Amino acid sequence: MLHFTPTILKNLFSKSATRLYPIEKREPFENVRGELDIDIAGCKLCGIxxxxxxxxxxxVDKKKGIWQxxxxxxxxxxxxxxxxxxxCLYFKGQYREPVIQKVVKIMEKPVEEQVDQSK
Ligand code: SF4
Ligand code: SF4
Structure with missing residues (x-):
């Protein structure tokens, strides 16, 4: 035990080597893509x-007007x-927030916009 005492004391009183993520966030690096998002109004549900x-x-489900x-x-x-x-697809330039459950992102296009896009 005595052998470890200097290390224990040093760790107790020195600055933490890691950040208190997610409370303390690091700025993303330059050109990081980050989370994918969509401007659903601009989507024509082509499926490309x-x-x-x-x-x-x-x-992409064109009939239901859903992009996910x-x-x-x-x-x-x-x-x-x-x-x-x-x-209409773009990257937010920020890392995805931590979550406790995996979720699929579903975006629904209003029916009237689906009609407009097909003209
Ligand atoms: S094509 Fe788009 S959604 Fe698919 S893996 Fe690449 S960035 Fe992600
Ligand atoms: S997001 Fe996908 S489905 Fe919508 S317009 Fe762009 S390529 Fe087509």
């Missing part, structure tokens, strides 16, 4: 993003955003 996604984590992504399967490659014809 879903077909291009290498992780198969995007689902599983953020826990996303590898942040950016292919979906690059291939979206309306450029």
């Amino acid at each position: 993003c879903a077909r291009k996604c290498p992780a198969a984590c995007i689902t 992504v599983d953020p826990f399967a996303c590898i942040y490659c950016g292919i979906c955003a690059d291939s979206c014809p309306t450029k």
Whole structure:
């Protein structure tokens, strides 16, 4: 025990080597992609993003007007955003918030907007 006393005292009175995340957050690095998001009003539910996604984590249901992504399967490659014809997909530039349960992000497009987009 005596052998460890200096180390114990040092650790007790020195600054922590880690941050108190998520209370204390680090600024994201430059050019970090971060969480994928969508401006659903600009989406025309074409499904290109879903077909291009290498992780198969995007689902588009044109009939129901639903676009959804599983953020826990996303590898942040950016292919979906690059291939979206309306450029409505974007990255927030921030890391995803920690959660206690995995959830799929579901976005629903109002019916009248679906009609407008098909003109
Ligand atoms: S590629 Fe763009 S417009 Fe097409 S479904 Fe995906 S997000 Fe919507
Ligand atoms: S960033 Fe890549 S893995 Fe994530 S949803 Fe887009 S295409 Fe799929």
